[in-house]
Amino acid sequence: DGLRVLRAGLLLGENAGKRFEPAHALAMGADRNNLTKIADLDDQQILRYLHGEELPPRDLQGWCVAAYHGYPIGLAKNAGALKNHYPKGLRR
Secondary structure (H helix, E strand, O other): OOOOOOOOOOOOEEEEOOEEEEOHHHHHHOOHHHOOOEEEEOHHHHHHHHHOOOEOOOOOOEEEEEEEOOEEEEEEEEOOOEEEOOOHHHOO
16 A cells, blocks of 8 residues: 555567567566576676677677676677667666
C-alpha cells in the first residue's frame, strides 16, 4: 500500500526498423549462467569500457554481454570492433 508502480518489469529492448536493439536492463537482469555470448574484459579493458571506448574485436558475432570476472556490466556489439553500448549516463 502506498507504493506507486511507475513501470512493471524490465525493458528488454526496442525495435529499430528491422532490427532489435537490446536494452541495458536486459543484460543486467539476465541470469549469467544462461548467457551464451560473453566478452569477459580484463582490468584495462573494463576501464576503457566504462569510459565508453571501443575495444578490439572478439570471436563473437553481433550483440554480446560485456562482463568483468563473469559478472555482466553492459552490452557491446561486435562489428569490426567491440562497439560500446554502455549507457552514456553511467560512463566515467
